[in-house]
Structure formats: structure tokens, C-alpha cells
Amino acid sequence: MMSDLPLDQVRTLLAVVDEQSFDAAAAALHVTPSAVSQRIKSLEQRTGRVLLLRTKPIRLTASGQVLVRFARSLAQLEQDALSELGLGASVRTMTIAVNADSLATWFLPALAGVPEAVNICFDLQREDQDHTATLLREGLVMAAVTAAPQPVQGCTSHRLGRMRYRPMASPAFITRWLSDAPLSSALPTAPQIAFDRKDNLQDRFLRALTRRRTFTPVRHHIPASESFVDAVTAGLGWGMVPELQAASRGDALVDLAPERPLDVPLHWQQWKLDSPALAAVAGAVARGAKVALR
Missing domain, CATH: 3.40.190.10 (Periplasmic binding protein-like II)
Structure with a gap:
């Protein structure tokens, strides 16, 4: 059960995926690489599943994708809660997949429409519009501009335009x-x-x-x-x-x-999270698309 998962191990898995190495994840978490390796090994033993393929680049298994989606959702909800309480760091990191042509034309002006008070740090991953949904499915991003209208499991989908x-x-x-x-x-x-x-x-x-x-x-x-x-x-x-x-x-x-x-046709897909930050970004993207797309 998700409630039985040690959160430090789940967060470590997310760090390894985002940093793409055990050493870089250790630096980001301020622990030793051996501690990172031990946490991942313990999480795999606890779930009875291989979560990571130790390749270059590191790849998630299907089970690993489930846990990374959970970890990223948890991190976003934690950031939202801290912001609303006025505690801790209020800057939230949001990972978004977007196709190169949108990135070169209308998408950045759309993001500029996100209210400054939301205080978001964007982590954009460029991918072909026919493949951005895969990054959502793998838990590598929270939202995506995609050609796929069918929502990825656990996501909502809204048409942006053509x-x-x-x-x-x-x-x-x-x-x-x-x-x-x-x-x-x-x-x-x-x-x-x-x-x-x-x-x-x-x-x-x-x-x-x-x-x-x-x-x-x-x-x-x-x-x-x-x-x-x-x-x-x-x-x-x-x-x-x-x-x-x-x-x-x-x-x-x-x-x-x-x-x-x-x-x-382009669509905006995002995780089903009750997140004010994610809602603010979705609104800005929809307004920008309405102006720029057909």
C-alpha cells in the first residue's frame, strides 16, 4: 500500500530519475551515493519489484513509473501546502513536456501569463508532440502539450487548438x-x-x-x-x-x-491534482493557446 511506503525512499527514487545518476541524486539530497543505492534497493525489496534499469540513461520499469508519479504528486502537494501556510520555500518546480514548435512560438509567452505570486520554477522537457504523452505516462513530467487527445491514466485532457x-x-x-x-x-x-x-x-x-x-x-x-x-x-x-x-x-x-x-491538434494533459499552481499554469496555457492557435 502507498501508505506503507517510506517517503524518504520514494523521494530518493524521484531524485535518481530527475538527476539521472545515483551520484547526482546523492548530491541533490545531501547524502552519500551508497545511501541512495541502499534506499532504492530497500524500496525494491519492499515492493517486490525492480523499479530502475541501471542503464545510461537510467530507465524506469512500469512499477517504477507508478512510484515516480506518486512521488512527483506528493512533492507538488507538499509545495502547495507549504506555500499556503507561509512555511518553508514557496518556489515550486513544475515539469512540463512541450513540442519544439510550440516552445519556439507561443508557449513561452503563455507561461509569462502565470501570475508572479504563484512563484513557479519551470522545468521544460522538449519532445515531439506525438511522444510527450509518454513522458506523462512515465511520471517524468506533470503536464504536457501533446497531440494525444486520450488522457493518460490519472490525467485530464483539454483541447488547446490547432x-x-x-x-x-x-x-x-x-x-x-x-x-x-x-x-x-x-x-x-x-x-x-x-x-x-x-x-x-x-x-x-x-x-x-x-x-x-x-x-x-x-x-x-x-x-x-x-x-x-x-x-x-x-x-x-x-x-x-x-x-x-x-x-x-x-x-x-x-x-x-x-x-x-x-x-x-494540440491538447493539454495534466495530472489530476488539486494544485493551485498547476491550475494557474493550465489557465495561462489555455489563454495563450486561444490567442496563438486556430
């Missing part, structure tokens, strides 16, 4: 690669920019355009949102650029198919 992407390229790229054939014939073989190997927006657009399933173009991986748009502007390839970023590039970028935007 982030619109447009297939963009530079005028010089169009002249070199796309001027001698219809777009549906030329684009699948033209060089392409992708954010990383999880980024499937370009292929999604190509499937809708051509009704084909697979493509083997030259594909450059540029894992930074602004640099991604810079690469498209420089003519390295074409790519699906957020409408919010494309507008600032003016004539340097051309929309290859103005009638075929690609919309990605």
Missing part, C-alpha cells in the same frame, strides 16, 4: 527542384528538411498529396525549431513550417500548396 503547418521552400529551391514537373511528381524526390527521426509531418503531407505510402528523398535532420526554418530559407530542402514562424520570413519562403495546410 497548430497549422505549411509546406514551404525558398524561391531558389523551387526553381531548381520543383519548376519542371507538377508538385505531386517533383516534391517526393526533392530534398527535405525534417526536425528529427520522429518528425513525420513532411511524409504526412506527401501522403495526402500523392496518395503514396513511402518516400525516399534526401532528408536533412535539423533538430532546432529556428534552425529548421533557417535551413528551409537557405534552400537546403523544403519542410513543413509552422504558420506562426513562416509569417516572419516574408518573401524568403514560398507556400508550395496554399490550399493544403496541415493542422496538428
Whole structure:
């Protein structure tokens, strides 16, 4: 039972996950690495389950994910209680997963709308919108901007709006690669920019355009949102650029198919916690999304 779990051991598990090593967790907790190792071993013996895979990076088992979610919820509730009582440190740390394009456009201005009195320290983890829900499920974050509408177990889900992407390229790229054939014939073989190997927006657009399933173009991986748009502007390839970023590039970028935007619905998922801080952040994110998203 959760009530039988030694809280110092549960907090130690959370520290190991957040710090990603036993030595770093020991430094954060002001104990020795052997004490950290002993606490984790005792917690595993108490639960009868392996909680951590001692790999690099450290990975949680399914049982470990359950306990980390419990530990993070407990930490947030403790911070809220201390703040309301006026005792101890009132700064709360909030872990949030967010996709790179939201982070580069509307998300930070939204967080700036959180009232200063809430006194939050944000710990943002960047991940593809199709994978941010996994971080919630693993207990690594408390909230996430995600493409997944179905709530993760123990979470609520609210729709934020649609982030619109447009297939963009530079005028010089169009002249070199796309001027001698219809777009549906030329684009699948033209060089392409992708954010990383999880980024499937370009292929999604190509499937809708051509009704084909697979493509083997030259594909450059540029894992930074602004640099991604810079690469498209420089003519390295074409790519699906957020409408919010494309507008600032003016004539340097051309929309290859103005009638075929690609919309990605975004949702806000958060743990079911009665936390004033979490509610304040959710409200600010919803207000920012209402202004920026479709």
C-alpha cells in the first residue's frame, strides 16, 4: 500500500530519475551515493519489484513509473501546502513536456501569463508532440502539450487548438527542384528538411498529396525549431513550417500548396491534482493557446 511506503525512499527514487545518476541524486539530497543505492534497493525489496534499469540513461520499469508519479504528486502537494501556510520555500518546480514548435512560438509567452505570486520554477522537457504523452505516462513530467487527445491514466485532457503547418521552400529551391514537373511528381524526390527521426509531418503531407505510402528523398535532420526554418530559407530542402514562424520570413519562403495546410491538434494533459499552481499554469496555457492557435 502507498501508505506503507517510506517517503524518504520514494523521494530518493524521484531524485535518481530527475538527476539521472545515483551520484547526482546523492548530491541533490545531501547524502552519500551508497545511501541512495541502499534506499532504492530497500524500496525494491519492499515492493517486490525492480523499479530502475541501471542503464545510461537510467530507465524506469512500469512499477517504477507508478512510484515516480506518486512521488512527483506528493512533492507538488507538499509545495502547495507549504506555500499556503507561509512555511518553508514557496518556489515550486513544475515539469512540463512541450513540442519544439510550440516552445519556439507561443508557449513561452503563455507561461509569462502565470501570475508572479504563484512563484513557479519551470522545468521544460522538449519532445515531439506525438511522444510527450509518454513522458506523462512515465511520471517524468506533470503536464504536457501533446497531440494525444486520450488522457493518460490519472490525467485530464483539454483541447488547446490547432497548430497549422505549411509546406514551404525558398524561391531558389523551387526553381531548381520543383519548376519542371507538377508538385505531386517533383516534391517526393526533392530534398527535405525534417526536425528529427520522429518528425513525420513532411511524409504526412506527401501522403495526402500523392496518395503514396513511402518516400525516399534526401532528408536533412535539423533538430532546432529556428534552425529548421533557417535551413528551409537557405534552400537546403523544403519542410513543413509552422504558420506562426513562416509569417516572419516574408518573401524568403514560398507556400508550395496554399490550399493544403496541415493542422496538428494540440491538447493539454495534466495530472489530476488539486494544485493551485498547476491550475494557474493550465489557465495561462489555455489563454495563450486561444490567442496563438486556430
